[in-house]
Amino acid sequence: MGLLTALLSAPLAPVKGVVWVADQLAEAADREVNDPAVIRAQLAxxxxxxxxxxxxxxxxxxxxxxxxxxxxxxxxxGVTQ
Structure with a gap:
């Protein structure tokens, strides 16, 4: 069954890769946008x-x-920085 599953899911591998990269980019952008140091610089x-x-x-x-x-x-x- 493992070989059959691998053969059937092989065409989806590029899509899964693109989704993973998009998720990583979204997480990195979210971390940067919500970084307290960045927000303090914007306030300054x-x-x-x-x-x-x-x-x-x-x-x-x-x-x-x-x-x-x-x-x-x-x-x-309750967190102060």
């Missing part, structure tokens, strides 16, 4: 943009809230 850049007059206070506050929510979600409840 946002603060600099406000100080340089590139954005107004309303936009700063919206973006800051969004980034702080992501930072809180990435560190988990």
């Amino acid at each position: 850049a946002l603060n600099q943009a406000l100080e340089d007059g590139e954005i107004d206070l309303a936009r700063f506050e919206r973006e800051e809230d969004r980034l702080l929510d992501r930072l809180e979600a990435s560190t988990g409840p």
Whole structure:
């Protein structure tokens, strides 16, 4: 039965490989997006943009809230870094 299963599933091997690679890329992107160091760097850049007059206070506050929510979600409840 093992040989028959191998022969029947052989055409699906490339598809399984592509799915695995896509999963690995998605996981890597998720780790990078949710990395607290990356989010802190984005907060610093946002603060600099406000100080340089590139954005107004309303936009700063919206973006800051969004980034702080992501930072809180990435560190988990009760975790401080």
